[in-house]
Amino acid sequence: MYSVVKAEQLADRVHELVVEAPHVARHAKAGQFLIVRVDPDGERIPLTISRAEGDLVRVIFMTIGATTYRLAELRAGDSILDVAGPLGRPSGIPQNATCVVVGGGVGIASCPIIARTLRGAGNRVIGIIGARNADLMILEDEMRQACDELHVTTDDGSMGRHGYAADVLKEVIEAEPVDQVWVIGPAIMMKVTSAVTRPKGIRTWVSLNPIMVDGTGMCGSCRVVVNGETKFACVDGPEFDAHQVDFDRLMQRQRIYPEEEREALERHHASHCGCEPGARHG
Amino acid sequence: MPLIAGVSRGRDMAERASTVRVHDFGEVDLGLSPDQAQAEADRCLQCKKPACVTGCPVGVDIPAFVLAIAEGRFGEARTGILEANLLPAVCGRVCPQETQCEGACVLSGKDRAINIGALERFAADLGGLEGEAPVARAPATGRRVAVVGSGPAGLTAAAELARRGHAVTLYESLHEPGGVLLYGIPEFRLPKAVVREEIERVLALGVELRTNMLVGQSLPVEELLAYDAVFIATGAGLPSFMGIPGEEVNGVYSANEFLTRVNLMHADRFPDSGTPVKRGSRVVVTGGGNVAMDAARVARRLGARVSLVYRRREEDLPARREEVRHAREEGVEFMTCAAPVRILGEPCVTGVECVQMEMCALDESGRPAPRECEGSSFVIDADTVIQAIGTSPNPLLVRLLPGAETGRKGNLVVDEDGRTSIPRVYAGGDIATGAATVILAMGAGKRAAAAIDADLRSGIAP
Ligand SMILES: Cc1cc2nc3c(=O)[nH]c(=O)nc-3n(C[C@H](O)[C@H](O)[C@H](O)COP(=O)(O)OP(=O)(O)OC[C@H]3O[C@@H](n4cnc5c(N)ncnc54)[C@H](O)[C@@H]3O)c2cc1C
Ligand SMILES: Cc1cc2nc3c(=O)[nH]c(=O)nc-3n(C[C@H](O)[C@H](O)[C@H](O)COP(=O)(O)OP(=O)(O)OC[C@H]3O[C@@H](n4cnc5c(N)ncnc54)[C@H](O)[C@@H]3O)c2cc1C
Ligand code: FES
Numbered sequence: 019m020y021s022v023v024k025a026e027q028l029a030d031r032v033h034e035l036v037v038e039a040p041h042v043a044r045h046a047k048a049g050q051f052l053i054v055r056v057d058p059d060g061e062r063i064p065l066t067i068s069r070a071e072g073d074l075v076r077v078i079f080m081t082i083g084a085t086t087y088r089l090a091e092l093r094a095g096d097s098i099l100d101v102a103g104p105l106g107r108p109s110g111i112p113q114n115a116t117c118v119v120v121g122g123g124v125g126i127a128s129c130p131i132i133a134r135t136l137r138g139a140g141n142r143v144i145g146i147i148g149a150r151n152a153d154l155m156i157l158e159d160e161m162r163q164a165c166d167e168l169h170v171t172t173d174d175g176s177m178g179r180h181g182y183a184a185d186v187l188k189e190v191i192e193a194e195p196v197d198q199v200w201v202i203g204p205a206i207m208m209k210v211t212s213a214v215t216r217p218k219g220i221r222t223w224v225s226l227n228p229i230m231v232d233g234t235g236m237c238g239s240c241r242v243v244v245n246g247e248t249k250f251a252c253v254d255g256p257e258f259d260a261h262q263v264d265f266d267r268l269m270q271r272q273r274i275y276p277e278e279e280r281e282a283l284e285r286h287h288a289s290h291c292g293c294e295p296g297a298r299h300g
Numbered sequence: 301m302p303l304i305a306g307v308s309r310g311r312d313m314a315e316r317a318s319t320v321r322v323h324d325f326g327e328v329d330l331g332l333s334p335d336q337a338q339a340e341a342d343r344c345l346q347c348k349k350p351a352c353v354t355g356c357p358v359g360v361d362i363p364a365f366v367l368a369i370a371e372g373r374f375g376e377a378r379t380g381i382l383e384a385n386l387l388p389a390v391c392g393r394v395c396p397q398e399t400q401c402e403g404a405c406v407l408s409g410k411d412r413a414i415n416i417g418a419l420e421r422f423a424a425d426l427g428g429l430e431g432e433a434p435v436a437r438a439p440a441t442g443r444r445v446a447v448v449g450s451g452p453a454g455l456t457a458a459a460e461l462a463r464r465g466h467a468v469t470l471y472e473s474l475h476e477p478g479g480v481l482l483y484g485i486p487e488f489r490l491p492k493a494v495v496r497e498e499i500e501r502v503l504a505l506g507v508e509l510r511t512n513m514l515v516g517q518s519l520p521v522e523e524l525l526a527y528d529a530v531f532i533a534t535g536a537g538l539p540s541f542m543g544i545p546g547e548e549v550n551g552v553y554s555a556n557e558f559l560t561r562v563n564l565m566h567a568d569r570f571p572d573s574g575t576p577v578k579r580g581s582r583v584v585v586t587g588g589g590n591v592a593m594d595a596a597r598v599a600r601r602l603g604a605r606v607s608l609v610y611r612r613r614e615e616d617l618p619a620r621r622e623e624v625r626h627a628r629e630e631g632v633e634f635m636t637c638a639a640p641v642r643i644l645g646e647p648c649v650t651g652v653e654c655v656q657m658e659m660c661a662l663d664e665s666g667r668p669a670p671r672e673c674e675g676s677s678f679v680i681d682a683d684t685v686i687q688a689i690g691t692s693p694n695p696l697l698v699r700l701l702p703g704a705e706t707g708r709k710g711n712l713v714v715d716e717d718g719r720t721s722i723p724r725v726y727a728g729g730d731i732a733t734g735a736a737t738v739i740l741a742m743g744a745g746k747r748a749a750a751a752i753d754a755d756l757r758s759g760i761a762p
Contacts, residue, residue, distance in 0.1 A: 041510075041518040050517075055475055061565070061574035062475075084574060100475040102512035231565065231575075234473045234514055235696055236483075236537035237557035243548055248541065253696060267548055270647045274550045278576035285571050 019097040023074060028156045029149075031081045032124055033090045036074050042103040046070035048111070048135040049128075049225065049257050052077070052103030053233045054089070060099065061085050064230045064252070066128040067104060075101075078127035078156065084282035105233045106256045109223065111139045115197035118190055119165070120146045120183050120211055122203025126157050128225060132200055133164035142166050144190055148183035148203075152176040184211040196220055201260060205269045212260035222260040226251045228271055243267045313418050318629035322600050325487040325568060328626060329393070334374070337422040341370035344414050347406060352416060355404030357743025358456070360384040362401055362416055369419055377423040382435065386459045387452065387498045387742065390481060392421025393490050395739045396620055435505060438465035443756050446471065446527040447507075448515045448697065451479020452738045453729025454533035455502050456745030457752075461531075462505035464753045469527075470507050473514040474564065479535055481738070483564040484556070484591070486598050492563075516697040529724045529752045532701075532712060533745060534694040536730035541687055542586065546643030551578055555587070555595040555688035562598050580604040580684030584652045585632075586640050587688035588612070593623040595686045596632045606632045607680055611639040611657050611670045639670065641677065643685055651679045693731045701725070709734045718748030726752055 024036035042052050046067045052075065053062045063085045069076040081087045092098070109132055117136050121129035126147045137143045145165035149155045150173045162168045169186045170178030179186060183203075190196065191214070199222040201211045208224040215222045228240045228251050235253035242251050243264035249255065314330040315321075321328050332340065344366045352362045360381055368377035381388045397403070397417035405413035443466045447458045450472040458470045476482055481495045503509055513519055515534075524530055539554035541547050558577065561567040567577035583599040585592050588610035599606045608627070610617060614636045617624055628634065635654070642653040656676035659668035693711045698704055705713040705721035711734050712720050712727040720727050728744030730736055 041513055045518060045520060059566070059569075059573045084571075100512050102473065102475065102514065102518070104517050105514060231557060231560055232474060234537075235694065236539070237560050238539050238541065238554040239557045241541075241548065248548065271548070271550060273647075274578070275576045278570065282571045282574060282576070 019099060020101045022092050022094055022096045022098065025093050025096075027090075028078065030153045032078065032154065032156055033081065034068075034076060034078045035089065035092060036076045037098060037101060038073050039075050039101040039103075040073040042067065042101060043070040043073050043075045046075060046104040047108035048132040049109030050104040050106045051233070051256060052101055052105060053230070054098050054102075055100040056085065056088050056092075057099055060088070062100075062102075062231060062233070064105070064227070064233055066225070067131065068127040069131055075103075078124065080124040083279050084286040087283065087286050102233065106252060107254070109135065109200070109257055111135055112141060112198055114140050116142045116144070116195060118144045118146060118187060118196055118199045120148075120187055120199065120201045120203075121157075121161075122148050122183055122201075122207040122211065123150070123154065124156070125203030125207070125225075126155075126161070128202045129200075130157055130160045130164045132202075133161065137164065137166070144196075145169065146171070146183045146186045146190070148172065148186075148207075149177075150174065182211075183207070184214050187211060187214045191215060191218060191220060198223070200224075200257075205265055205272065208260065209265035212263075216261050223257045224260040224263060225256045226258060226263065226268060227256065228268060229274060242271075313421075318626075318631070321488065322630045325601060327491055328488050331425060332418050332422045334372075334422075337369050337419055338372060340415055341366045341419055343407070343411075344370065345406065351404040351406055352401040352414075355401040356384075357400070357739050358385045358746050360388075360401075360420070365423060366414065366416070366419055369423060374423060374426050377419075378426060381420060381423055382501075385742070386435070386501055387455065387738075388420050388424035389494045390452070390490060390498055391739060391742070392417050392419075392424050393494070394481075394485060396737060398620070400739060435459075435463060435501070437463055437505060440467070441465040441756070443467065443528045444469070445529045445531065445752060445756075446515075446524055447531045447533065448524070449479060449533035449535055449729070449731070450477035450499075450509070451533060451535050451729060451741060452481060453535075453731075453741035453745040454479070454531065455499060456742040457531045457533060457728065457749045458507045458745075459502045459505055460746055460749030461752060462502075462507050464749070466528075466753070466756070468507045470509045471513045471515045471519060472509065472511045473518075475511050476564070477509055477511065479533075480537075483560045484594070486559065486563055486594050488597070488601070489594070514696070516700045521697075521700050521702070525725070527724075528756060529726065531718070531745070531748055531752065532697065532720070532725065532727040532731055533729045533741070534697055534731045536691045536693045536711075536735040538692045538694055538710075539687070540690045540692060542640065542689055544640060544642055546645070546649075547687075549643060549645055549649055550647050551580070551645070551649035551683055552643060552685045552687070553578075555585075555591045555686055556691065558595055558686050559591075559598065562602075568602060577602070578684050580682075582680075582682045583607070583684045583686060584609055584640070584680055584682040585686045585688055586610075586652075587690070588617040588619060588636075589688065589690075590619045590623055591691075592688035593619045593627045593632075595688050596627050597630055599684070599686065600630050600632060604684065607635055607682075608632055609635045609638050609640055609652070609654060609680070611637065612667060613637060613659060616667050635680070637670070639672070640685075644679065649683055649685055651681045652685055653677055653679050691735050693734060698731070714748075716747070717751035718744055719751060724755075
């Protein structure tokens with residue numbers, strides 16, 4: 019059992035949990051993830067390690083299905099049955115380079131740890147964070163501290179620049195020579211945004227989020243196609259060369275279980291409707 | 301529970317009728333009654349030089365426990381087995397006895413071998429852990445040993461090392477120990493309650509279990525190597541895919557994924573359990589080994605029509621005869637001399653294109669080599685495809701070990717006693733042999749534990 023020491027809502031449908039998990043926290047590096055299983059019948063779901071300090075790890079997630087809604091109910095003092103990690107390969111960190119770290123939506127969660135690590139290795143770090151609107155923006159202060167320069171954008175202009183992270187990225191790579199770029203967010207955002215750096219051939223990393231089970235390379239649920247080859251995102255990634263990734267395949271494989279996910283979510287909500295336990299819902 | 305007496309061939313255990321069992325995950329084999337067990341045990345010749353024991357990788361004193369059963373001393377039979385084997389209820393159910401102890405039985409040529417597996421299971425199942433004398437432990441040696449992986453190899457090594465007085469920490473990356481016993485072999489062949497009970501026995505020896513620890517990451521290699529000795533038993537869990545077009549479309553599983561979803565994550569109980577699985581209405585399983593049989597039988601229980609596609613002939617199926625029989629009884633359709641060449645459908649599987657194979661000259665395995673018949677392609681409709689064409693040693697920890705000698709399959713190279721090329725690091729089970737069997741993994745764990753103990757005591761390992 020792993021105790022939750024902090025639980026907070028950061029934005030609309032975006033939550034933060036800080037969990038005591040020394041085996042993960044002490045060895046976690048930028049770019050890695052963990053897997054949680056909340057209770058005995060729970061699913062194993064992967065979440066990026068957003069911060070690690072001492073014995074504590076932080077995860078930030080968006081509520082989209084049964085498990086993330088269940089996680090969002092946890093309060094400080096509650097516990098999580100299983101936390102496994104750190105999983106996946108850490109980000110490859112260059113030295114004395116100029117790097118851009120782009121986060122979209124809940125993907126911003128992964129950015130500060132990468133930006134800090136890059137800066138710690140003597141790189142100049144430019145951050146770009148984008149969200150649909152101001153209510154969905156997260157970790158702005160943390161990113162401002164972690165980066166040499168930070169750009170903030172919203173799709174509707176309610177905060178920072180009006181527009182997409184991709185637009186800012188285009189300007190940044192025009193303005194100065196950039197060596198490497200990280201783009202982290204929903205698959206479609208990663209696809210569109212990483213296309214920006216392709217003409218210049220700038221090395222660009224994306225963190226892929228296929229459906230996983232074990233997270234240790236034993237099942238192949240997480241397989242992704244990179245440069246025409248099948249890779250297991252949990253052990254060969256999750257970060258891959260963006261310009262080699264088959265994003266359409268990734269998005270398709272994220273939609274293997276739409277009916278099941280709907281059923282599980284309805285059931286989750288039904289169990290929280292305030293009826294007597296065991297009551298039947300029509 | 302309805303039985304079909306006709307299927308039980310005297311010495312055999314009763315089985316649940318296929319028409320009934322295919323609807324649930326209850327155990328297929330029901331075990332022997334005390335009368336049946338005693339009658340079977342009575343047939344044992346009590347050889348002076350028992351060949352069966354030489355056929356047992358962990359060296360169970362088979363004639364002694366069989367005699368105890370024959371004489372009705374059931375508790376003693378169990379205690380006797382536990383001396384050599386701490387997982388008898390598992391072994392009694394899943395060992396390929398026909399190629400181990402029973403294959404060596406002198407009666408196997410003449411009459412028929414003693415059904416040692418069923419007798420082992422009978423003795424093991426009697427009573428629970430209660431009333432069982434705790435296994436004796438040697439005084440503490442003050443030495444610390446890490447065991448990585450809690451499948452049969454790791455469990456056996458951990459138990460043997462703990463018995464010898466060493467402080468053992470058993471690391472497992474999943475949330476529960478057991479390895480393939482838990483996530484691979486289905487409930488209807490090996491109930492998880494049985495596995496858990498036997499693992500309790502190992503842990504009761506004072507073994508410290510640490511789950512959710514992916515060694516190499518949760519425990520860095522430097523910290524692992526700080527133990528006085530290390531036993532690596534990380535198994536052969538890396539699934540192979542055939543490499544045919546269409547493998548990435550939705551609805552294509554490795555057998556490992558399909559079985560893990562059901563056995564470990566209980567997707568058969570979705571949505572009571574949170575993990576889903578595609579139940580499929582038409583499932584194609586590719587492969588002909590035990591894993592393919594398990595995947596096919598699980599898919600049948602989830603309600604699908606199941607075809608198993610195998611490229612050689614029926615008689616070449618590498619699975620145990622008994623498993624093939626069970627699968628057939630449960631309605632799995634066998635399509636032999638056929639090989640999948642392409643998976644059809646986008647975004648979801650709609651079918652599998654196969655070609656007919658003809659059998660040619662014998663290849664190095666002594667079986668006729670299959671060759672594609674030209675123009676013989678045909679399509680099987682399917683909404684789910686499960687590939688059970690093999691697994692290879694888990695590369696994750698192996699590639700982090702400095703100076704580890706590896707073999708062709710990516711396995712760790714070890715000597716007779718499980719020593720790797722790295723001092724104080726031992727390995728055994730599927731990580732060293734490639735995919736093999738539970739009892740071979742246990743034998744390897746036992747031999748390595750003895751070597752670790754000897755090396756620690758003689759000072760070879762400090
Ligand atoms: C390496 C990695 C890191 C991730 N990091 C984060 C993060 O930091 N924050 C965050 O909000 N999300 C993250 N995700 C996605 C997160 O795992 C899913 O949102 C979560 O599993 C959804 O579970 P659910 O039961 O709430 O929703 P469901 O209703 O089950 O699914 C909703 C969607 O989530 C995806 N999903 C479902 N089950 C899984 C699974 N077992 N593994 C992966 N994806 C699944 C599917 O694409 C599905 O369409 C990450 C995924 C990966 C692979
Ligand atoms: C579906 C199926 C059915 C089978 N049926 C039979 C049968 O009927 N009879 C039979 O004799 N054999 C059978 N086998 C084969 C048998 O199960 C294996 O040979 C045996 O389990 C190997 O044991 P092991 O201890 O070497 O490895 P495993 O049982 O594979 O256990 C390895 C363990 O190590 C863990 N691990 C891996 N890497 C790490 C790491 N870095 N850190 C921590 N933990 C790690 C894994 O999670 C796993 O729990 C079957 C196999 C399968 C897949
Ligand atoms: S999640 Fe199972 S192999 Fe990656």
